[in-house]
Amino acid sequence: MMLISFKKIRVKASLFVLLLLVATTLTFYFVTIRIMNQRILSEVLKRAESLGRSIAAATGFSSLSQDILGLDTIISKIKGSNPDIEYIAIVGPQNEILVHSDIKKAGKQFNPSEGRPIRSDAEGTFIKEIFGRRGYLFEITSPIIFMKKNLGSVILGVNKFMLISAQGETQKTIVLIFALILLAGITSSVLLSSYLTKPIQELSSGVEELKQGKRSHPLRIYSRDELGKLTESFNGMTALITTQRDKLSKYAGDLEDAYVSTVRVLSAAIEAKDHYTLGHSTRVARISVQIGKEFGLGKNDLDDLEVACLIHDVGKIKIPDSILLKKGKLEPSERKEMMRHTEYGTDILSKASSLVKYIPAVRHHHEWHDGTGYPDGLSGDHIPLPAAIMSVADVFDAMTSERPYRDAHSIETTVKEMIALSGKQFRPDLMEAFLRSFEKLKLGPRSGIQRNKS
Numbered sequence: 001m002m003l004i005s006f007k008k009i010r011v012k013a014s015l016f017v018l019l020l021l022v023a024t025t026l027t028f029y030f031v032t033i034r035i036m037n038q039r040i041l042s043e044v045l046k047r048a049e050s051l052g053r054s055i056a057a058a059t060g061f062s063s064l065s066q067d068i069l070g071l072d073t074i075i076s077k078i079k080g081s082n083p084d085i086e087y088i089a090i091v092g093p094q095n096e097i098l099v100h101s102d103i104k105k106a107g108k109q110f111n112p113s114e115g116r117p118i119r120s121d122a123e124g125t126f127i128k129e130i131f132g133r134r135g136y137l138f139e140i141t142s143p144i145i146f147m148k149k150n151l152g153s154v155i156l157g158v159n160k161f162m163l164i165s166a167q168g169e170t171q172k173t174i175v176l177i178f179a180l181i182l183l184a185g186i187t188s189s190v191l192l193s194s195y196l197t198k199p200i201q202e203l204s205s206g207v208e209e210l211k212q213g214k215r216s217h218p219l220r221i222y223s224r225d226e227l228g229k230l231t232e233s234f235n236g237m238t239a240l241i242t243t244q245r246d247k248l249s250k251y252a253g254d255l256e257d258a259y260v261s262t263v264r265v266l267s268a269a270i271e272a273k274d275h276y277t278l279g280h281s282t283r284v285a286r287i288s289v290q291i292g293k294e295f296g297l298g299k300n301d302l303d304d305l306e307v308a309c310l311i312h313d314v315g316k317i318k319i320p321d322s323i324l325l326k327k328g329k330l331e332p333s334e335r336k337e338m339m340r341h342t343e344y345g346t347d348i349l350s351k352a353s354s355l356v357k358y359i360p361a362v363r364h365h366h367e368w369h370d371g372t373g374y375p376d377g378l379s380g381d382h383i384p385l386p387a388a389i390m391s392v393a394d395v396f397d398a399m400t401s402e403r404p405y406r407d408a409h410s411i412e413t414t415v416k417e418m419i420a421l422s423g424k425q426f427r428p429d430l431m432e433a434f435l436r437s438f439e440k441l442k443l444g445p446r447s448g449i450q451r452n453k454s
């Protein structure tokens with residue numbers, strides 16, 4: 001009788017353990033899939049939304065001037081570097097298609113597709129899900145506002161199957177691991193039900209920690225039997241999920257690179273308008289990074305400084321060409337508008353959360369150490385260090401480069417004038433780091449290198 005009772009207890013215990021294992025594993029599975037799907041969807045939509053706004057900002061002047069070739073060049077480059085984009089269209093205020101990635105549609109009337117609204121914002125950007133020729137798409141519409149005028153919209157179609165493909169591969173792997181864990185769980189629950197209490201508690205806490213993203217070490221294995229194998233399988237699943245989570249983080253990093261690349265394209269487009277400033281951002285980045293090394297910045301800070309330098313003049317995309325390309329000194333009102341490029345750059349970078357960290361350097365690279373700079377009149381240590389470094393490199397390159405209204409200064413003359421401004425326009429310690437950088441940058445008078453006048 002006792003044997004029968006013991007068997008019943010073992011069966012009940014085995015069933016209880018099995019049900020607990022299935023419940024916790026299923027919970028973990030669905031929570032993981034849900035978090036993964038939401039994360040991927042959110043990142044894809046944020047990237048597409050930011051891309052649409054960036055294109056709208058870049059095409060404002062070209063739309064106003066009806067520069068069809070310029071508009072076509074911008075959307076061709078962006079579509080070519082983003083394989084998940086099905087189409088890009090720029091339409092006028094009356095819904096006429098100015099340019100389209102499918103050139104056959106240019107000049108025709110744009111007919112909005114019916115779809116399921118996803119979200120919209122106060123600036124007029126809205127996203128909807130539609131069914132296109134190649135399946136479901138996300139269609140993002142961003143208004144083109146230039147000089148307070150509505151010049152039309154930028155419309156992007158993003159292929160949803162890129163999202164589904166990323167989700168599907170991860171789900172297949174997780175399902176396979178889930179099946180293996182169930183098989184191991186059934187075996188272990190039947191054979192070792194009397195020893196399950198403590199290991200199951202370990203597994204349950206492990207699932208909870210993994211759901212919260214805290215799991216960083218494998219579960220303890222109490223025995224080398226079936227239950228031990230189950231624990232090993234769980235550790236394998238944990239390692240797999242951790243790997244998938246790292247891949248998602250890498251994917252987020254790739255998205256940030258895409259954001260940065262887009263803004264770099266816009267910045268390069270600005271410099272390309274004026275051959276006098278071509279290559280300016282690249283030279284500023286090279287000099288700034290060397291100053292940062294002399295000053296003792298770490299690799300991550302140097303990487304961020306380099307990117308900030310490459311996009312520091314992105315706000316000039318909103319400066320009219322009549323001011324940006326003027327051959328001669330600017331009038332006071334024109335100079336005031338030109339000075340706003342730091343604020344315009346701040347606005348552009350604020351549209352993407354991954355680019356917000358570059359805003360302090362971009363916004364404040366024209367501040368002076370004594371507080372007489374712009375746009376906020378910061379002084380001393382209140383000026384962000386990357387902006388203060390960039391200020392030195394920016395002035396040096398500007399003074400030693402030819403401009404429409406003056407010849408390039410010699411390196412010797414430039415350095416003397418900059419040393420005289422140490423403590424007024426520039427931080428003294430950064431000027432010292434800049435002077436130490438000469439030999440490594442090959443900027444000194446003994447280098448024999450002539451400044452580029454093109």
